[in-house]
Every structure is written in structure tokens, then in C-alpha cells.
């Protein structure tokens with residue numbers, strides 16, 4: 001288990017400053033990212049999704065616009081939480097930008113990402129919130145606080161109980177924004193520049 005992984009209580013309550021900051025942003029357009037459909041976004045800010053995007057959990061098959069994410073440097077990553085059942089991870093490696101579901105494939109918790117040199121973690125930013133930019137580390141890059149699963153930067157399972165990789169989804173660039181589509185699976189090697 002990763003030594004920095006928050007326990008279940010920390011995960012639920014959100015003890016980190018990043019969590020508190022994101023929660024204060026709310027869903028009124030102050031966050032650094034938003035869904036492309038404003039009406040849909042507003043509904044999800046106060047409700048749990050019931051979608052079946054990606055054919056697991058309740059991931060909503062929604063497009064998520066991540067403002068300014070096309071300025072991510074190589075090795076940076078962020079997680080955007082649409083609701084308690086829907087989240088997306090967008091990262092940039094030396095081959096380009098890619099997107100993964102940010103929902104654990106075990107029992108559907110929102111994942112966490114590494115801050116800086118991975119001495120701390122950015123946890124669930126709350127509804128309609130984006131984490132600050134984290135670091136895409138080698139080895140275990142994404143963690144699930146619920147039961148301890150760890151995923152590599154490519155979404156592969158490194159530590160269970162999860163047995164399925166994080167699904168890769170399509171992402172496109174619109175100016176400085178990236179738009180990830182949680183309704184469209186992509187090849188794990190899919191990249192855009």
C-alpha cells in the first residue's frame with residue numbers, strides 16, 4: 001500500500017487544503033473546468049449521476065471541458081470530479097495528452113493523484129471541481145482510498161483489489177482547453193498533441 005494513501009475517513013471528509021479550496025469554488029463557473037453542457041453540469045452539481053458511461057459504475061457519459069489543460073507540462077496531471085460517480089483524469093506524458101476515467105474499477109470511488117514529488121495526494125475535489133496540477137509519477141500514479149487499489153500512469157492495475165484497468169477515453173484539444181468524452185472509450189495508447 002502506498003504510504004501516503006489517505007484512509008477512508010480522510011477520503012470522505014477531505015482534509016487537504018486542495019480539497020477545501022476546490023469545495024469553495026462550487027459549481028458556479030469558478031472552477032478551472034466544467035462540462036460542455038451547462039444545464040447538465042448544473043444538475044450534476046447537486047445530484048449523483050445515474051449514467052452508464054464506460055459500462056461500469058455510474059459514470060456519466062458526459063463531455064468534460066478542462067479549461068487551460070492543454071498547457072499541462074509533460075509529467076503533469078489533474079483530476080476533475082463531475083460528481084460522486086463521475087471523474088476524469090487528464091495527463092500529459094512524453095507522447096502527448098490522454099484521458100482516463102477517474103473512477104476506481106473496484107467499487108467506484110473517486111481516485112487520488114500525486115502532488116509534487118508525491119509526498120502528498122490530491123483527493124476528491126468535490127462536485128464540479130478540479131484538483132491543482134499534480135505530478136504523473138513513475139510506478140503507482142493513481143490511488144484509491146477506499147480499499148487500496150493502485151494504478152499506473154497508463155491506468156493499469158498495480159495493486160488490487162481492483163482487477164480492471166482504468167478505461168482510457170477520447171480527448172480533443174480546443175485552443176488551450178482539453179475536452180474529454182466519458183462516453184467514448186479510447187485505445188490506451190491514444191494521445192493528442
Ligand code: FES
Nearest residue numbers: 104106107144147
Ligand atoms: S473502490 Fe477502489 S479499491 Fe475498492
